[in-house]
Amino acid sequence: MPFIRALATIAFSVSLVLPTQAGAQVSDFPNRKLTFIVGFAPGGGIDTIARVLAQGLTEQFGYQIVIENRPGAASNIAARAVANATPDGYTYLVTGNSLAINQTYYKNPGYTTSELMPVAFVARDSMAIAVRAENPARSLSEFIAAAKTKPISFGFGGSSARIGSEYVFNVLGKLAATGVPFQSGAPALNALLGGHVDAVAGPIPEIAPQVQQGKLRALAVTGPARSRALPDVPTLREAGLPAIEVYGWNGILAPAKAPPEIALKLNAALNAVVATPAVEQRMRTLGYEPFSLPMAETPAFFKESIEAWARMIREAGITPE
Numbered sequence: 346m347p348f349i350r351a352l353a354t355i356a357f358s359v360s361l362v363l364p365t366q367a368g369a370q371v372s373d374f375p376n377r378k379l380t381f382i383v384g385f386a387p388g389g390g391i392d393t394i395a396r397v398l399a400q401g402l403t404e405q406f407g408y409q410i411v412i413e414n415r416p417g418a419a420s421n422i423a424a425r426a427v428a429n430a431t432p433d434g435y436t437y438l439v440t441g442n443s444l445a446i447n448q449t450y451y452k453n454p455g456y457t458t459s460e461l462m463p464v465a466f467v468a469r470d471s472m473a474i475a476v477r478a479e480n481p482a483r484s485l486s487e488f489i490a491a492a493k494t495k496p497i498s499f500g501f502g503g504s505s506a507r508i509g510s511e512y513v514f515n516v517l518g519k520l521a522a523t524g525v526p527f528q529s530g531a532p533a534l535n536a537l538l539g540g541h542v543d544a545v546a547g548p549i550p551e552i553a554p555q556v557q558q559g560k561l562r563a564l565a566v567t568g569p570a571r572s573r574a575l576p577d578v579p580t581l582r583e584a585g586l587p588a589i590e591v592y593g594w595n596g597i598l599a600p601a602k603a604p605p606e607i608a609l610k611l612n613a614a615l616n617a618v619v620a621t622p623a624v625e626q627r628m629r630t631l632g633y634e635p636f637s638l639p640m641a642e643t644p645a646f647f648k649e650s651i652e653a654w655a656r657m658i659r660e661a662g663i664t665p666e
Contacts, residue, residue, distance in 0.1 A: 371607060374607050374610055375434075375435065376408075377435065378408050378410065379406075379409075379410050379411070379437065380410075380436045381398075381399060381411065381413065381437055381438075381439045382413045382414075382423045382426055382427050382430075382436065382437065382438050382439065383415070383423065383439045383440070384420025384421075384422070384423035384424060384438065384441075384443070385414070385441075386414060386416040387414050390441075390470075390550050390631060391439065391440065394439070394468060394595050394628070395412055395439040396412060397624055397628070398410075398439075398597075398615060398618055398619075398624075401621065405617070405618065418447075418451075418454075419447055419451075419503065419504055420438075420444055421455055421456070422455075423438055424438055424440065424444060424447075424454070424598075425455045425456045427461065427598065427599070428457075428460035428461055429456075429460075429600075431600070432599070432600035432602035432604075433603065434599065434603045434604050434607035434608065434611075436599070437464065437597050437598065437599050438461065438599070439595070439596075439597055440595075440598070441505075441596070442592075443503070444598075445647065445650040445653075445654050446504050446505055446508065446654045446658075448651050448654075449651070449654060449658045449665060450508075450658060450666060451665060452666065458647070459601060460600065461599070461600065462601045462603055462605075463596060463597075463598050463644055464596075464598055464599050464608045464611055464612050464643065465596065465612045465616065465637065465638070465640075465643065466594050466595070466636055466637065466646060467595050467596065467597065467615055467619050468594065468595040468619070468628050468634060468636050469592050469593065469633065469636045470548060470549060470550070470568070470593045470594075470595075470632060470633045470634065471549060471567045471568025471572065471590075471591065472506065472509050472546045472547055472548060472566070472567045472568075472592075473546070473547065473552040473553070473556070473563045473565070473567075473575060474510075474544060474545075474563065474564045474565045474566075474567070475537070475544065475545055475546075475552050475555070475556065475561040475563045475564065476537070476543065476561065476562055476564060477537060477538065477560070478559055478560055478562050480543075480562060482562075483562075484564060484584065485564040485579075485581075485585070485586070486584060486585050488544070488564055489518040489520065492514075492518070492522065492543075493520065496522075497514075497520065497522050497543040497544065498522065498524070498525050498542045498544075499522055499523070499524055499525065499544045499545060500524075500525045500526075500533035500537055500541075500542040501525070501545065501547070502526075502527045502530040502532065503530065505593060506546055506547050507524060508591075508654065508661060508663060509546050509567055509591045509657075510522075510524060510544075510545075511524060511663065512591065512660065512661050513546060513565075513567065513581065513586070513591070514544075515661060516657075517586045517587055518586070530547040530548060530551045533547060534551060534552070534561075537561070538560060546567070548632065549566065549632040550574070550631050550633070551632075553632055556578075563578040565578060565579055565580065565581050565584040565586075566581075567580075567590065567591035567592060568580065568590060568591070569590045571583075572634075573629055573634070594636065596647070597611075597615060599611075609640045612639065613640075616637040616638075616639075619637050
């Protein structure tokens, strides 16, 4: 009996101490620098978003956010690094919707989503379908109608552009368009401008400047709403295709075993940064729409994104790598 009473006393003591320690851990967070591991090279859209967020968090927390770029395998390398990182709440993955795509696009991405915790989503973006300015098609329906009489090709850089292009042209448009891969969106655009492909589907931040300069014509945007960067360009629904939305996102994830209280605090901090007028304007200048979710809704959003891209991959007949 004394032994049992001793165990009960220890258990009761632990139950009192642990919440206190957890509370202290959260109230003290952060007490040193944080690391954002970005799955793409410096200078791109996701890297720029990471730096915008880092600046806002540094101003809020008073501690530096270190940006560490680990490009490769469409962010799989960075995701694996974060999945294996010490789960102390100080290391995060900053990536895009390629993370959702990779769960179907790759047979073995090198990690599982159960090893990662979605902490926040901060922006959404969609693709634009564009042709050269001299193309006679004034709308997506006209372009698809013309493509039924002669073969067309489209250029793409990256998995999301490939999937989006094949889904729009070959599944929704019922074409047999040929995809031409490029290392990134820039050479795909150059191929379109040079007349080597007939169309591209790529991120709005890459296409909008060429449209504004009169070199390209955007026929549709793939997201749920028109883009502020291309306000006169219709959505796929408005262009007459079945109601489907193809959009990307920017998100922050932690190792799955990171303290949930810290993740909740960072979610609130990131949502506050995104809501500031300066950050909103900066994101829209880059072609992104500010977006945020409470921590409780991030797992479902991530799961739905994985499922949506998986469905498009299957319907487009794309074989996993």
